[in-house]
Amino acid sequence: MSAIYLAVIGLAAFAIGYFFYSKFIAERIYRLDPDFQTPSHAMEDGVDYVPTNKFVLWGHHFTSVAGAAPIIGPAIAVIWGWAPAFLWVVFGTIFFAGMHDFGAIWASVRNKARSIGALTEDVVGHRARSLFMIVIFLLLLMVNAVFATAIAKLFINFPSSVFPAWSAIAVAVVIGYLIYRKGVGLLWPSIIGVVILYINVYLGDSMPISLSDGTFGLAANAQWILLLFFYAAIASLLPVWLLLQPRDYINGLQLFVGLGLMYCAVIFLSPTVVAPAFNENVPDGTPPLIPLLFVTIACGAVSGFHGLVSSGTTSKQLAKETDARFVGYFGAVGEGALALAAIIATTAGFATLAEWEGLYNKFGGGSLTAFVNGGANIVHGGLGLPLDFSTTLLTVMAILFAGTTMDTGVRLQRYIIQEWGNIYSIPPLTNNYVSTFIAIAACLGLAFGAGGASGAGGLTIWPLFGTTNQLLAGLTLLVVSVMLVKLSRPVWYTLVPLTFLLSMTILALLFQLWEFYAQGKWFLLFLDIVILVAAILVALEAVSAFMREKAKAAQASGPAV
Amino acid sequence: MKPSVVLVREWEQQMSGSGCCGRLEGDVLGSGGDRIFPERRVIMEAMGPLYRRLRGRFGDGLDLLVVDPRNQISMVPRLVRDFWRYGVRWGDALRTLRDINSSSVVINGRLFSRGAWPPAEAVIVEIERFNGANGVENVPV
Numbered sequence: 290m291s292a293i294y295l296a297v298i299g300l301a302a303f304a305i306g307y308f309f310y311s312k313f314i315a316e317r318i319y320r321l322d323p324d325f326q327t328p329s330h331a332m333e334d335g336v337d338y339v340p341t342n343k344f345v346l347w348g349h350h351f352t353s354v355a356g357a358a359p360i361i362g363p364a365i366a367v368i369w370g371w372a373p374a375f376l377w378v379v380f381g382t383i384f385f386a387g388m389h390d391f392g393a394i395w396a397s398v399r400n401k402a403r404s405i406g407a408l409t410e411d412v413v414g415h416r417a418r419s420l421f422m423i424v425i426f427l428l429l430l431m432v433n434a435v436f437a438t439a440i441a442k443l444f445i446n447f448p449s450s451v452f453p454a455w456s457a458i459a460v461a462v463v464i465g466y467l468i469y470r471k472g473v474g475l476l477w478p479s480i481i482g483v484v485i486l487y488i489n490v491y492l493g494d495s496m497p498i499s500l501s502d503g504t505f506g507l508a509a510n511a512q513w514i515l516l517l518f519f520y521a522a523i524a525s526l527l528p529v530w531l532l533l534q535p536r537d538y539i540n541g542l543q544l545f546v547g548l549g550l551m552y553c554a555v556i557f558l559s560p561t562v563v564a565p566a567f568n569e570n571v572p573d574g575t576p577p578l579i580p581l582l583f584v585t586i587a588c589g590a591v592s593g594f595h596g597l598v599s600s601g602t603t604s605k606q607l608a609k610e611t612d613a614r615f616v617g618y619f620g621a622v623g624e625g626a627l628a629l630a631a632i633i634a635t636t637a638g639f640a641t642l643a644e645w646e647g648l649y650n651k652f653g654g655g656s657l658t659a660f661v662n663g664g665a666n667i668v669h670g671g672l673g674l675p676l677d678f679s680t681t682l683l684t685v686m687a688i689l690f691a692g693t694t695m696d697t698g699v700r701l702q703r704y705i706i707q708e709w710g711n712i713y714s715i716p717p718l719t720n721n722y723v724s725t726f727i728a729i730a731a732c733l734g735l736a737f738g739a740g741g742a743s744g745a746g747g748l749t750i751w752p753l754f755g756t757t758n759q760l761l762a763g764l765t766l767l768v769v770s771v772m773l774v775k776l777s778r779p780v781w782y783t784l785v786p787l788t789f790l791l792s793m794t795i796l797a798l799l800f801q802l803w804e805f806y807a808q809g810k811w812f813l814l815f816l817d818i819v820i821l822v823a824a825i826l827v828a829l830e831a832v833s834a835f836m837r838e839k840a841k842a843a844q845a846s847g848p849a850v
Numbered sequence: 851m852k853p854s855v856v857l858v859r860e861w862e863q864q865m866s867g868s869g870c871c872g873r874l875e876g877d878v879l880g881s882g883g884d885r886i887f888p889e890r891r892v893i894m895e896a897m898g899p900l901y902r903r904l905r906g907r908f909g910d911g912l913d914l915l916v917v918d919p920r921n922q923i924s925m926v927p928r929l930v931r932d933f934w935r936y937g938v939r940w941g942d943a944l945r946t947l948r949d950i951n952s953s954s955v956v957i958n959g960r961l962f963s964r965g966a967w968p969p970a971e972a973v974i975v976e977i978e979r980f981n982g983a984n985g986v987e988n989v990p991v
Contacts, residue, residue, distance in 0.1 A: 335901025336894050337862075339916045348924030349861070469889070472965045474949040475919050529887055534860070537920045545923060602861060 291559045292637035292667075295371070296552065299379050299629045303622045306383030311618040314388065315611065318773065318782050319395045325610040328402035338402070340608035343615050349606075350616050351623040352541055353598045354390075357690035358432075358758075359589035359624050361439060363631040364660040365751055366585040368649045369578045370568040371636040377582055378632060381590025382625030385786045389762055391617035392769035392783060393596040397604035398613060399772070405600040408768045417764065417830050424760050424823055426705055427816075428594075431754040433521070433698040434735040436691040438747025439657050441513035443684050446658045448497035449677065450684035453489035457539065457689055458520075458532065460485050465535035479538045486539060490685055494677045508743035514736055517695065522729050525700035526721060533700075536693050547686045551630040551664060554671025555637075564636035564645050575652045576752070576804070580796035583789075584755030589628025591790065593761020595621070600765075631660055638663020653748035657687050702728035738812035753801060753817065756794045760824055763790050767831050774838040787831065795824050853980045854913040854932050855904060855973065856956040858925070859897050861918045862887050893953050896967055900955075903970035904977075911986075912977065919952055932959035 315321045329340040341349075366374040393405055400408055406425075410418035444451050464482045467473040500509040507515070524532055588594070599617060607613060635655060639645045639662070648662065649655040665679035674682075703724045710718025717723050740747035766787040773780045798821040805814040897916075904914055917925045926947075933943040938959040946961040954964040957976050962968065981987070 333902075333905065335898040335905070335916070339901070341917075342915060342924075342928075345915065345917055345921065345924040345928065348921045349918060352921065352923070468952060472951055474951050474964070476948050476950065530889055534887075534890075541920050541922055 290562050292555055292562050292633045293559050295375060295562065295633055295637075296555055296629065299375065300626065302379045303382060303625055306387060307618055307622055310383055311387055311391065311614050314391065314618075314782060315614040318778055319392070319613070320778070321395070321611045321613060323609055323611045325398075327398050327607050327610055328604065329606055329608055332401070337602075338605050341606040343608065343612040346603060346606050346608075346612065347616050347619060350598065350603050350620045352544060353603075354592070354595050354620055355544055355624050355627055356588070356694060357436065357439075357687060358587065358592070359628040360631040360660055360687060360690075361435075361657060361751065362586040362589055362755065363628045364635045364656050365653055365748070366582055367564055367632060367635045367659075368568065368571060368575060368652060368655060369582060370565045371562055371632060372566040373578055373582050374586060374632050375629075377586055377590050378625055378628045381586070382621055382628075385591035385762075385790070386589075386595070386621035386625065387618040388783060388786060389591050389765055389769075390595045390599050390621045391613055393599035393765050394604050394607065394613040394617040395610070396765075396769050396772055397600035398607055398610055402604040403600070405596040405765050405768060408600065409764055412768045412771050413764075413830055413834050416826070417767070417834075420823055420826055420830070421761075421764055422705075424593075424757055424764070426702070427820060427823070428754070428757045428761065429698045429702050429705075430731055430735060431750060431757060433518075433695055433702070433732040434739065434747060435751055435754050436695050436698075437514050437517045437521075437732065437736055438740060438744060440517055440688050440691050440695075441510050441744065442748070443657055443661065443688055444513050445499075445510055447661060447680060447684040448499045449493040449681045450688060451493070451498035452496050453486060453493040453681060453685045454688045454692070456489045457486055457536075457685070460489075461532055461535040461539060464538060465531045468535060468538075469530040475538070479542070482535075482539055483542050486685070487682070490681045491678055493681045493685075511737070511742065511744045514733070514744045514747075517692075518699075518729050518733055518736075521695045521699045522725050524696040525703060525728075526725060533693070533696055536689070536696075540689055540693060543686050543689060547683070548627060548630060550668050550672065551634065554668045555630075555633055556671070558667055558671030560633075560637040560667050560670065562633075562637045563639050563642050564649075565642070568649075570646070572649070572651045572654070576800060580793040580800065581752050583793040584752045584759055584797045586628065587755040587758035587762075589624060589631070591759070591762050591786070592624075593758045593763070593765060595624075596761065596765035630664075634664035634667060635659040636663070638666040640666075653751060656748055657684075661687065699725065699728050699732070702731070734812065735816070738810070750813065752797060753813070753820065756797050756801075756820055756824070759790045759794045760820070760827055763787055763794070763824075763827050763831075766790070767827070767834065770831075771834045771838060774835060774842070777842065791824065791828050791831070795821065795828070798824060851935070851984060852911060852913045853908075853977045854936070854958050855915070855977070856925075856928065856932070857897060857901060857914070857916045858919050858950055858952070858954040858956065859893055859916065860890050860920065860952050862890050862894060897953070900967050900970050900973065904973060907970075907974055908977065919950065929956065929959065932956070935959070 329338045332338040363374050396408060397403055406421045409421045460482045464478045467478045500512045502509050504512060603616060648659045661680055661683045664683045665676060668674055668679040669676040706724040706727055707719045736744050736747045739750040766783050770780050770783040770787055798817055802817045805817055904912060919925060936958040942960050946956060949961050949964055951964050955962040955968060958980060
């Protein structure tokens, strides 16, 4: 079957979801009111609250929610075949992610643009707020460990990416200096920066860099992971204008270049999907499709992190309440399109089924390597770019996304640890270096705890990361559902996704609990239990909030005494 | 035809395809009362008075947009629209694209200022001049 069918059917389904389902939700469930005074007007100050054109706001929102995770998740999940991943991405985007992102904006706009964390306290209760912060910390811990493992793996498999990926840091520093310290116009530094990056991608092919096994008694993979965290520690301590901010100018372009290249190449090449629709020969040790599929693909089907973006800043710029449908729902569709591209690359970018099976020889085995190999084959065949160049280009793109997430992730963990130091009066924790050291140590413990001394198996914790992301999405859906109950509106459209997500998350955690116990992975077992407790508490909070609201409604409609 | 003003400045939060799982927004934008991006915050707050003055003076009679320069997929088409709509010459259009920095004012497709926010009165005079040339009455809102 041609991959064009996957692209056309997937994109058409997204379009139908947008034009029909989101319209229904907007009119019947959220009942968006074009005359409702949004916070951007009510509190308009030209600083935080600024009414913004919906197309401009979509551009901002989409580039904030898209990244490496909607590539990694589907790239792992196609081990069960292309059909389950495809169906979950398509239906997840239409009925889960769209509803969730759109709902988070609506809930925030109806509550003076309060963030979703604040809303969990206001709408659900104080305990829910504490749960929210715990879930955020766990998420950051895992995303750093997983992304470090993923990047290390790419460095090992594609040594040509090492030079351009690290040189991008120098490029970003120069851009940062020119833009923020010299006040140079944005156009030339951005264009020259991207051109230099692509020249370096070209040069990377002629200067592959590899680390040899055994240095300091460590495998090459372990050395890369240590180097990456050493870099992340330094990057997270640097002023943000020097490295973090200018990287955005490169990454923003990369996102659209990557998406454009993939879809254009698919159209021109019309590659054949070689992976089976349902893989009946999954490698030993592959977990069951249900429930693991639904936590392996989080971003791309539904992601709790989107709630942070939707309620944090997007809601403060929404000019009309009716714009929430385009910005929120269509933003989710954009990310679904990215996940769809990842599915096509990892299932249609290979000449034979045997070649595909060679990469997917264990759970987590294909992942970004399959995305890069498959995507490069498609770009090479469809657009005529040299294969080596295409390979390095896609590798560097994935590394830049994941690397920037590591920078911010470690920085955020440091802030949270410092905040704990303040709350519990532990002065050493408020120190920049001590808190960074603790954050890095925790991440390293997880990366090596999950993957052994080589760190090579770190991607096995990807589903655990997914469960936490889904818990965060569950909290947002809980807030939206409780609001709907309070307004006496139909609640099934958010309650069903909420129940489904919590059920799959808890089932996945129970399955992994047994696996970790059987394999004697005690650190992961402990982490699983912590997340499981959080998941059960979220479920209890949900039941308690609904009972409370139901009792209130019954009281309100009862006979007057 | 309404005059158009584009205020270019970075929003405080991180964005631009840098990873969906490391957002510094909403709940985690401030830490212990301190802003995570203090320099960017200063630029945002400095633009506030200019924005409020323009909105207060012209209300809906002005097509006013604040855009993050990293949001290239939205900013560039908007500028191109303004080049076309207001008949900006190629040289001026290229100069606008070339010289925009992380705190700039673009009026009707032409770069009006960059680097520091201009006095609101200077922007108002420029808009009133445009309105006058197009027969639009400059009635304060």
